[in-house]
Amino acid sequence: MKPPLNPESNQQDLFRASFEQILNPEHPLVRLAERIDWRRFEAAFEGCYAADFGAPAKATRLMVGLHYLKHAFGESDESLLDRWVENPYWQCFCGFTTMQHVPPIHPTALIKWRQRVGAERLQQLLEETLALAVRSKQVRPQELRQVTVDTTVQEKNITPPTRSCC
Numbered sequence: 001m002k003p004p005l006n007p008e009s010n011q012q013d014l015f016r017a018s019f020e021q022i023l024n025p026e027h028p029l030v031r032l033a034e035r036i037d038w039r040r041f042e043a044a045f046e047g048c049y050a051a052d053f054g055a056p057a058k059a060t061r062l063m064v065g066l067h068y069l070k071h072a073f074g075e076s077d078e079s080l081l082d083r084w085v086e087n088p089y090w091q092c093f094c095g096f097t098t099m100q101h102v103p104p105i106h107p108t109a110l111i112k113w114r115q116r117v118g119a120e121r122l123q124q125l126l127e128e129t130l131a132l133a134v135r136s137k138q139v140r141p142q143e144l145r146q147v148t149v150d151t152t153v154q155e156k157n158i159t160p161p162t163r164s165c166c
Contacts, residue, residue, distance in 0.1 A: 016098040019088060029093045035132055038064070038095075044124050048116050058105055063113050065094035067125060070110075077107035 023030060042060045049057050069090055070080045081103040084090045088099055096104075114122065133139040 018097050019092045019099075020097065023088060023092055027089055029089045032132075033065075033093045033095075035136060037128060037131075040128060041124065044121055045117055048121070058109065058113075059095060061095040062104055063110070064125060065090075066105075066110060067114075067122070068129075069093065077110045080110075081105070081107055 025031075038061045041064045045060050066080060066084070069075070069084070070077070073080075073083070075083060084094070085101065085103055091100055094104075130139070130144060134141055134144070
């Protein structure tokens with residue numbers, strides 16, 4: 001089934017403070033979440049889901065947000081979800097409005113989602129990152145025309161193992 005637009009319902013909770021009330025709006029992840037074009041991903045990944053077949057999918061913003069966080073902070077799928085539960089800024093980045101105390105998905109769901117959308121569609125995460133950098137004037141378009149890669153190989157001071165017996 002197609003994913004919902006938001007990872008959680010819009011119903012107000014009397015006993016929970018919303019992130020809007022408690023998080024710093026100037027935090028880099030809050031500001032980044034406001035600037036990312038999330039609809040772009042919903043449109044791009046729409047064809048990956050059956051309209052009326054199977055269990056409801058998780059929100060595209062949640063899955064894309066988790067992948068951004070995974071790569072930005074160098075986490076594995078398991079450690080990503082462990083840290084996600086502890087960090088309200090990560091939860092806000094993924095579209096939640098109140099603190100969650102359990103992971104929204106199992107780590108294997110990230111693997112299955114990557115397989116479902118494919119490498120070609122995942123390339124759009126990088127494209128949006130670069131487009132956002134240009135929109136926010138962090139990078140000039142001319143700087144993206146050519147990539148310089150340092151392929152220098154450094155020698156290692158490792159001696160090969162020797163036989164030390166008889």
